[in-house]
Amino acid sequence: MQLLENCSDGIRLVDLEFRVLYVNQAMTELSGISEEEHLRQQCFESLCGNHCGGGNCPVRMMKSTPQSTIMRVEKFVRGGRAVPCELKASPWRDSRGRVVGVLEAFRDLSDLAELEDELEISSHELRIQVEMVRQKSDALKEVLDQISSDKSSLGFHIRKQVEIAVLPQLKYLQSKCGPTEKRHLKLIRKALDEITSPFAQRLDAQKASLSARESEICNLIVQGMSTKEIAENLGTSPGTVEQQRKRIRKKLGISGCKSNLESYLRSLK
Numbered sequence: 001m002q003l004l005e006n007c008s009d010g011i012r013l014v015d016l017e018f019r020v021l022y023v024n025q026a027m028t029e030l031s032g033i034s035e036e037e038h039l040r041q042q043c044f045e046s047l048c049g050n051h052c053g054g055g056n057c058p059v060r061m062m063k064s065t066p067q068s069t070i071m072r073v074e075k076f077v078r079g080g081r082a083v084p085c086e087l088k089a090s091p092w093r094d095s096r097g098r099v100v101g102v103l104e105a106f107r108d109l110s111d112l113a114e115l116e117d118e119l120e121i122s123s124h125e126l127r128i129q130v131e132m133v134r135q136k137s138d139a140l141k142e143v144l145d146q147i148s149s150d151k152s153s154l155g156f157h158i159r160k161q162v163e164i165a166v167l168p169q170l171k172y173l174q175s176k177c178g179p180t181e182k183r184h185l186k187l188i189r190k191a192l193d194e195i196t197s198p199f200a201q202r203l204d205a206q207k208a209s210l211s212a213r214e215s216e217i218c219n220l221i222v223q224g225m226s227t228k229e230i231a232e233n234l235g236t237s238p239g240t241v242e243q244q245r246k247r248i249r250k251k252l253g254i255s256g257c258k259s260n261l262e263s264y265l266r267s268l269k
Contacts (some may be wrong), residue, residue, distance in 0.1 A: 032078030058089035
């Protein structure tokens with residue numbers, strides 16, 4: 001019995017007639033009932049639980065199928081307070097091996113139950129936050145889709161305005177000017193065609209941070225112009241254009257690669 005007295009779990013011995021024969025100090029502290037009160041009452045009177053009187057009653061179980069079992073129960077201690085407990089019930093046998101009662105060990109799970117409640121609250125709050133993030137993500141996607149749609153619509157509007165208001169004037173000027181001016185007007189028209197083209201959008205999507213002059217050179221390269229022709233068109237030297245081509249390759253991430261700049265740019269069209 002000294003071993004049971006030193007146990008931190010609440011221990012009691014109950015015979016097959018539901019009489020309490022022994023309780024340790026931990027049991028009196030758990031229940032709030034003195035040892036004398038336990039011993040003069042039946043087990044379901046001194047420490048009633050939600051399993052008492054049913055199929056999970058340890059005494060009834062030992063009468064039918066005597067074997068050890070562990071279950072989660074609630075015991076109602078003095079004052080009517082429900083205490084969540086882990087109950088370990090084992091058959092208690094006499095010297096002949098006959099089952100004459102049950103040895104019950106109750107472990108107070110109040111702290112664990114509080115942690116479980118806190119975890120459930122935290123899980124619920126996390127689910128709410130996840131749902132809020134999902135809703136914000138959906139809203140952001142709708143905004144981005146709308147921006148993309150507006151961008152496409154704006155590109156279409158710009159192209160229409162160019163076709164209606166600008167191209168007729170270019171065509172008229174081409175009929176009135178000389179070969180050199182016609183070549184420049186032709187380049188202007190190609191540049192206007194590129195304003196809303198997939199090439200301009202894909203080149204921008206590379207996020208290469210190209211300068212306005214570098215973007216202009218890219219357009220001239222795609223039009224099939226050589227370094228010398230680009231230099232003449234921009235009023236600069238071929239060496240300067242070559243340096244700018246090198247910077248473009250570096251910004252596009254193809255510096256040091258065998259990929260031809262013109263081929264790479266045409267792949268974006």
